Amino acid sequence: MLGNARVRLENLSYKLQSSDRTTLVIVFLGLMLDNLLLTVVVPILPDYLYELEHSSTASGNLQEQLSIDEPDDYSEYIESTSTTQRTFIAADLLNENSRIGLLFSSKAFVQLFVNPCVGIISGRLGYSIPSFVGLVIIFFSSVVFAIGSSYGALFFARCIQGFGSSALVISGMGLISSRYPEEVDRSKNMGVALSGIAAGVLIGYPFGSIIYDAAGKALPFALIAICIALLGVIQYLGLPPQANHETIHHSTSSKTLLKDPYILAVVVTICVSTSAMAILEPCLPLWLLETMQPEQWQLGTAFVPDSIGYFIGSSFFGVFALRVGRWKCAIVAMIVLGLSAICIPFATHIYHLILPHFGLGIGIGVVDASFMPLLAYLVDLRHDALYGSVFAICQIAVCLAYSLGPLLGGLIANSAGFPFLMRMVGVTNILLSPVCLYLRHIPVDVENQALIHRRSIQSSTSGTNAKPSNGYDVGH
CATH class of the missing domain: 1.20.1250.20 (MFS general substrate transporter like domains)
Structure with missing residues (x-):
């Protein structure tokens, strides 16, 4: 039985490596999942961190705190609202926005410093190793997002995603460029690969909002982690992570x-x-x-x-x-x-x-x-x-x-x-x-x-x- 399974895996690996589309599909899905993870946090983390920060004093999450039953005479309601209270709420939300802004921007700052290193590594080892390592890193990032319950843990998850994103994007574009040397094919397939970014962004916002509202913070990131793991298996079979010694010069x-x-x-x-x-x-x-x-x-x-x-x-x-x-x-x-x-x-x-x-x-x-x-x-x-x-x-x-x-x-x-x-x-x-x-x-x-x-x-x-x-x- 184990022998049959091994033969099937070898046949599947051979078919994947023989296909002209394997590289394109892997790069497209990698960019899509990376950007899905990038945007799924937007509707989740502000609400989650606000609820976490105010769990001892607030009775609900951010959306519930900001949802106000307005009276019929809205002007009287505004006049009766304490200026001090409104100022406190505004300052509190401003502080929360600052923390969220720092968390969101941390990925871009990490990539600034990691990108040159990935460029050098891919020039020495080829593109398949950085691409696979990038998938492993964003898998780990999504797991930390799922189980993390503090600002520090979520900040760490966002930072390490920057490492994975650099590896995926740079090696992905390199894979497409080297796989399709003819200009028409390269232009067509690189455009398709880049559309994975838009697909991830397009799916991320509603996916995160709906799943978080229905099942909490962990499930959206767990589902993304599962998808990344499946893609990792496909890449391991169809685009094995190995050094390309022909490029080492x-x-x-x-x-x-x-x-x-x-x-x-x-x-x-x-x-x-x-x-x-x-x-x-x-x-x-x-x-x-x-x-x-x-x-x-x-x-x-x-x-x-x-x-x-x-x-x-x-x-x-x-x-x-x-x-x-x-x-x-x-x-x-x-x-x-x-x-x-x-x-x-x-x-x-x-x-x-x-x-x-x-x-x-x-x-x-x-x-x-x-x-x-x-x-x-x-x-x-x-x-x-x-x-x-x-x-x-x-x-x-x-x-x-x-x-x-x-x-x-x-x-x-x-x-x-x-x-x-x-x-x-x-x-x-x-x-x-x-x-x-x-x-x-x-x-x-x-x-x-x-x-x-x-x-x-x-x-x-x-x-x-x-x-x-x-x-x-x-x-x-």
């Missing part, structure tokens, strides 16, 4: 890559476009509460159009951008993103946010779908074809946006107002969009391009590459 240093003006232009564009969402996420809910007094469920669904837009942009515009011109698509996307950000403060009802939020999401998605594959191709064209370092640089830029964006956005919103903040974000994206013009024509190392051409011929996929020349037009 000298590679281009991060310092050299940062000196490449074309890589720098791509990274800056991704950072600026991402910062729009990073700034909006913590500032929008407070502005909505001040101006529209929406229902609780409306606050939770305010960012759904962003996720849908990002999913569409990242999934379906990779190949389109390659054919039309990546720099052209990126310029249009940044202008759409900027105009959408400018339009947000004009909303007078929460439903008015649907279109600008969708524009924001699709703009960021198109920029990512256009420029993430371009980063890999720039390394192919101008440097050694090892992708860990360049994607580490890209992730550092994204983490800078998510760590510094909310901080600067909060300061500007407090001093100049939310409408001014969003106009500034929109104008910044529009003014920086011409940076993409710099990527119209990229000087090429002819020897590197010949190697790319040979790899493309050897690839089992069909398609055409750029003809060897002294330059490369990213618009084809």
Whole structure:
């Protein structure tokens, strides 16, 4: 019986390793589960920590504390409410928001320091080992989230998720780049992989809210841990964690890559476009509460159009951008993103946010779908074809946006107002969009391009590459 089971596992492993789609599915699911864990905490931890902190003095959780039975004459109720009591509640919630903000931002700060290390490791060992280790780490993080019952434990879980996220994203993009050397396939499949981010975000908010309300804190994280464990088994069989000795040779240093003006232009564009969402996420809910007094469920669904837009942009515009011109698509996307950000403060009802939020999401998605594959191709064209370092640089830029964006956005919103903040974000994206013009024509190392051409011929996929020349037009 054991022998039969072993034979079946070996057959399954062989089929998985032989499939062209195994790598794509593993990367997609890994990014989806990582972002599911990233967002599922948003509706859970503020309420849980508030209830934990006030368990001895409060009779209910945060939602119950904030749910007030209003009398018929609301003005009399407001006048009769103690100013001192309202001030105490506001200060208490402000302190709670500060603790939650620190907990949420800790992951991005950890990734800032871990990303360069993951880039170096993936350059020496290949991508399968960091990818598998990343899954193990986020599994451990989800378990700690499930059993943790103190702020310190939850803070630790969030921090270690940063280690796992760095490994998953950098190695995942490296796996796609190396698995699909031909540009059309690479653009298509990297876009599909990136859509896993949107899928995780889209599922995370309602999944966390519904399961937490029905069964408490532990179950959502336990279910995520089970899914991660299953994916770990699939990856162990289909993409075994082993060093790729073919990649162990000298590679281009991060310092050299940062000196490449074309890589720098791509990274800056991704950072600026991402910062729009990073700034909006913590500032929008407070502005909505001040101006529209929406229902609780409306606050939770305010960012759904962003996720849908990002999913569409990242999934379906990779190949389109390659054919039309990546720099052209990126310029249009940044202008759409900027105009959408400018339009947000004009909303007078929460439903008015649907279109600008969708524009924001699709703009960021198109920029990512256009420029993430371009980063890999720039390394192919101008440097050694090892992708860990360049994607580490890209992730550092994204983490800078998510760590510094909310901080600067909060300061500007407090001093100049939310409408001014969003106009500034929109104008910044529009003014920086011409940076993409710099990527119209990229000087090429002819020897590197010949190697790319040979790899493309050897690839089992069909398609055409750029003809060897002294330059490369990213618009084809």
